[in-house]
Amino acid sequence: MTIKIGLISLGCDKNLVDSEYMLGILKKKGYIITNDEKQADVIIINTCGFIESAKQESIDTILEMAEFKKYGNCKLLIATGCLAQRYSNELLSEIPELDAVLGTGDFYRIDEIIQRKESIRVNITKNKSFLDYDYENRFTVHPYLAFVKIAEGCNNCCSYCAIPQIKGAYKSRKLNSIKKEVEILVSRGIKEINLVAQDTSNYGEDIYGKPSLPVLLKELEKIEGDFWIRILYAYPDNIDDELLNIIKNSSKVVKYLDIPLQHINDRILKLMNRRMDSRLIKELIEKIRMNIPDITLRTTFIVGFPTETDDEFEELLEFMRAYKFDRVGAFQYSMEEGTFAYTLRPQIPQQIKRERYKKLMLMQKSISRRKNLELKGKILHVLAESYDPARKIATGRSQKDAPFVDGTVKFKCNKCNPGQFYKVRITKALDYDLLGEIEHMENT
Numbered sequence: 216m217t218i219k220i221g222l223i224s225l226g227c228d229k230n231l232v233d234s235e236y237m238l239g240i241l242k243k244k245g246y247i248i249t250n251d252e253k254q255a256d257v258i259i260i261n262t263c264g265f266i267e268s269a270k271q272e273s274i275d276t277i278l279e280m281a282e283f284k285k286y287g288n289c290k291l292l293i294a295t296g297c298l299a300q301r302y303s304n305e306l307l308s309e310i311p312e313l314d315a316v317l318g319t320g321d322f323y324r325i326d327e328i329i330q331r332k333e334s335i336r337v338n339i340t341k342n343k344s345f346l347d348y349d350y351e352n353r354f355t356v357h358p359y360l361a362f363v364k365i366a367e368g369c370n371n372c373c374s375y376c377a378i379p380q381i382k383g384a385y386k387s388r389k390l391n392s393i394k395k396e397v398e399i400l401v402s403r404g405i406k407e408i409n410l411v412a413q414d415t416s417n418y419g420e421d422i423y424g425k426p427s428l429p430v431l432l433k434e435l436e437k438i439e440g441d442f443w444i445r446i447l448y449a450y451p452d453n454i455d456d457e458l459l460n461i462i463k464n465s466s467k468v469v470k471y472l473d474i475p476l477q478h479i480n481d482r483i484l485k486l487m488n489r490r491m492d493s494r495l496i497k498e499l500i501e502k503i504r505m506n507i508p509d510i511t512l513r514t515t516f517i518v519g520f521p522t523e524t525d526d527e528f529e530e531l532l533e534f535m536r537a538y539k540f541d542r543v544g545a546f547q548y549s550m551e552e553g554t555f556a557y558t559l560r561p562q563i564p565q566q567i568k569r570e571r572y573k574k575l576m577l578m579q580k581s582i583s584r585r586k587n588l589e590l591k592g593k594i595l596h597v598l599a600e601s602y603d604p605a606r607k608i609a610t611g612r613s614q615k616d617a618p619f620v621d622g623t624v625k626f627k628c629n630k631c632n633p634g635q636f637y638k639v640r641i642t643k644a645l646d647y648d649l650l651g652e653i654e655h656m657e658n659t
Contacts, residue, residue, distance in 0.1 A: 217245070217246070217247050218246050218247070218256045218257060218329070219246070219247045219248075219249045219254055219255050219256045219257070219288070220238075220241050220246045220247065220248055220249065220255060220256070220257050220258075220259065221248075221249050221250070221251070221252045221254075221255030221257070221258045221259070221289075222234055222237065222238060222248070222258075222259040222260075222261065223258070223259070223260045223261065223276055223280070224261045224356075225260065225261060225262055225263045225269070225272060225273055225276060225296070226261075226262070226263025226264075226265060226269055226273075226296065226297065227263065227265070228362040228409070228411055228447075228618075228619070229362070229364055229411050229412070229413075230261055230263060230296055230297070231356065231362060232362050232363070232364045232411070233261060233295070233296070233319075233322050233364075234261045234356075235353050235354050235355055235356060236322065236323070236348050236349060236350075236353055236354075237259065237261070237295070237322045237325050238354035238356075239349060239352040239353040239354040240322075240323065240325060240326060240349060240352065241325060241326060241329075242352070242354055243349075243352045244326050246329075248354070252280060252283050252287065252289075253283060253286075253287045253288065254287075254288055255283070255287070255288060255289055256288050256289065256290050256291070257289070257290065257291040257292075257293065257329055258280045258283060258289050258291070258292050258293070259293045259294075259295060259325070260273065260276050260277050260280060260292075260293070260294050260295070260296075261295045261296040261322075262276075262277070262294055262295065262296035262297060262298035262299050263296060263297055263298060264296070264297035264298035264300070264301050264302070264377070264381065265297065265377075265378070266546065266549035266551070267549040267550070268549070269298075270298055273294075273296075273298045274298075277292070277294055277306070277310055277313065278310065280292060281310065281312035281313070284312050291314045291315070291329060292312055292313050292314050292315075293313075293314060293315045293316070293317065293325075293328060293329075294306055294313055294315070294316050294317070295316075295317040295318075295319075295321075295322050295325070296319060297319060297378075297381050297382075299316045299317060299318065299319075300318045300319040300381050300382075301377070301380070301381050303316040303318070315328050315331075319381060319382055320367075320382075320383075323349070348364075348388075348392070348396070350392070350395065350396035350399060351399060353396070353399075353400075355400070355403070355405065357618075358404065358633070358634065359404065359405060359406045359407065359598065359600055359633065359634045360405065360406065360407040360408075360409065360598075360600075360618055361400045361405045361407070361408060361409070362409045362411045363393060363396060363397060363400070363408055363409065363410055363411065364388070364411055364412060365387065365388055365393055365410050365411070365412050365415060365418050365431065366385055366386060366387045366388060366412035366413070366414070366415070366417070366418055367382055367383075367385075367386045367388075367412070367413075368382040368383045368384050368385045368386050368413065369382065369384075369385055369413035369414060370384055370385040370414075370417070371413075371414060371417075371450060371488075372488060373477070373487055373488050373489065374486060374487050374488040374554055374555035374556045375487060375517065375520065375548065375549075375551065375554055375555075375556040376551065376554065377551040377552070377553055377554055378413055380553055382413070384421075385413070385414065385417060385420070385421055386421060387418050387419050387420070387421050387422050387423075387427075389422065390419070390427070390430065390431055390434060393431060393435075394431075394434050394435060394438070397435055397438055398438050401438060401439075401440040401442050402440075404634060405442065406441070406442050406443065406598055406634060406636070407442065407443045407445060407598060407618070408435070408442060408443065408444050408445070409445045409447055409617065409618065410431075410444065410445065410446050410447060411447050411448060412448060413448065414448060414449075414450040415428060415446055415447060415448050415449050415450075416428055416446075416449040416450050416451075416452070416453035416454055416458070417450060417452075417453055418431060419431065426453040428446070428449075428453070428458060429457040429458050429461050432444065432446075432458075432461050432465070432468055433461065435467070436465055436466075436467050436468070441636065442467065443467060443468075443469050443598070443614065444465075444467050444468045444469065445468075445469050445471055445614075445617060446462075446468070446471070446472060446473065447473045447617060448473055448475060449472055449473060449474050450474075450475070451474050451476065451491050451495075451496065451499055452490055452491060454472070454474065454499060454503070456506075459502075459503060459506045459507060460506075462507060462510065463506060463507045469614040470507055470509055470510045470511065470614060471510065471511045471512075471513070471614060471615060471617065472503065472510060472511075472512055472513070473513040473514070473542075473617065474499075474512065474513070474514050475514060475515045476496055476514045476515070476516065477489060477515065477516060477517050478516060478517060478520065478527075478531060479493050479496060479530060479531050479534040480493065480523075480527040480530050480531065481493050482527065483520055483522075483523055483527055486520070486521070486522065486556070486559065487517075487520065487556070488555070493534075497534075497538070500512070500538055511541045511542065511614070511615040512540050512541050512542070513540065513541065513542035513543070513544070513617065513620075513621070514540050514542075514543055514544075515543070515544040515545065515546065516531060516543065516544075516545050516546075516575065517545070517546050517547075517548050518531075518545055518546070518547055518548065518568060518571040518572050518575055519547050519548040519563040519567060519568030519571055519572070520548045520556065520563070521548065521556055521559035521560065521561065521562050521563065522559055522560070522561060522563075523548075523563060528571050531575070532574070532575065532578060535575070535578055535579065535582070536578070539582050539585075539586070540579075540582070541583075541586055541615065542583070542617075542620070542621050543575075543576075543579040543582075543583075544620060545572055545575050545576055545579075547565075547568040547569065547571075547572050548563065548568060550562065580646050580647075583622075583646055583647055584644065584645070584646045587622075587644035587645065587646070587647070587648075587649060588644045590641045590644060590649060591641050591642070591643070591644055592640070592641065592642075593640070593641055594638050594639065594640050594641075594654050595613040595614070595615070595624065595638070595639050595641060595649075595651070596613060596614055596636060596637075596638060597611045597612065597613050597624045597626065597636065597637050597638070597639045597651075598611045598612055598613075598634075598635075598636055599611040599628075599631050599632065599633050599634065599635055599636075599637055600612065600633055600634075601633055602628070602631040602632070602633055607627060607628060607629055608625055608626070608627060608628070609625070609626055609627075609628045609631040609633070609637070609653075610623055610624070610625050611623065611624050611626070611633075611637070611639075612624060613639075613649070621647070622645075622647035622648040622649065623648050623649075624639055624641075624648070624649045624650075624651060625648065625649070625650050625651070626639045626650070626651040626652055626653055627651075627652040627653065628652075628653045631653075637653055637654075638653070638654040639651040639652065639653060639654060640652055640653075640654045
């Protein structure tokens with residue numbers, strides 16, 4: 216009898232990578248993958264435990280899927296991922312419908328767990344941070360883009376973050392393993408490789424003795440094919456001249472950097488256990504823009520960090536006004552058990568967090584619109600990802616836009632093939648998205 220698998224992936228793109236490896240393992244073993252939970256014999260929820268809202272979403276999803284054990288075909292309900300790793304005992308005791316919990320480093324044993332009898336409830340949380348991925352059989356969810364995890368775990372120990380407790384110390388993958396995976400993905404038609412880790416700029420320090428992201432990029436550039444490489448989650452400490460020169464001069468590494476800064480006030484940065492102060496952060500941003508004037512900079516901030524005053528929040532807004540980041544994401548501080556920030560007092564009331572979040576994002580909306588208006592009349596390199604033949608409108612992303620967090624480019628095209636690169640002249644700017652018309656199709 217063929218077993219049907221339904222998998223729900225929650226949380227970040229690093230979680231999605233693990234989900235795709237799990238699906239690849241199961242497909243190789245002969246399981247059928249289905250998007251219909253009602254038809255699934257086994258339902259897997261790859262959970263997120265990063266912040267409180269993500270935890271609640273994971274719990275709600277587990278409870279929702281548990282209903283299919285009563286009214287669907289589901290015989291096994293399995294939780295994997297960060298929430299499962301951190302709260303395995305609580306999940307198993309409080310959700311009796313849950314049959315198994317796998318730690319973040321144990322997903323490669325998913326077939327073994329499914330092969331056990333339904334009545335056996337197992338809790339596997341060895342958290343090996345497994346790095347020797349079966350990349351040859353990876354199941355890619357998106358047809359033209361892929362996230363490639365270059366490391367697991369984290370050594371930064373920011374005071375608000377529980378990731379080091381969940382995933383352990385920083386562990387880099389070997390360069391050859393990453394390169395082989397990218398070669399396979401490109402050969403299968405992937406046009407955008409997004410390098411991800413908790414801290415991509417620290418790649419290789421644990422195995423090569425120093426941060427080696429530039430070395431990795433140089434090797435990936437050698438791969439034949441027409442594709443982009445995008446760097447996400449680059450901790451600011453290790454962004455040096457060598458890395459900037461590669462971004463500036465490469466034909467494959469896009470001129471885009473995601474640098475999570477979290478705040479700008481020195482007292483708050485110190486409480487966060489961030490190693491760069493406001494002066495160094497500002498010098499870094501100025502240096503990047505001086506070396507690569509057309510670079511797109513994305514960052515993230517935390518609002519409502521414990522003890523944050525009105526004046527300290529205003530300092531963050533003033534920093535945004537002055538430096539005008541192209542892309543900004545924000546989080547309302549979430550109390551995480553076991554972290555230093557959890558012990559700080561006073562904690563900021565939720566209403567004030569929401570107000571500060573709205574104020575920050577409203578400011579960024581205005582900055583984003585002005586940035587987009589500067590692009591009117593310019594030609595952008597765009598990867599088409601979908602096409603509506605009835606309206607003759609294609610939707611894609613430029614090099615300035617990371618998947619799922621940034622804007623899109625919609626452009627007129629009499630005939631468009633998703634998965635190809637186009638040159639698009641921008642005709643209209645919206646708050647986050649752009650409209651345009653095809654200028655020239657590039658050879659692929």
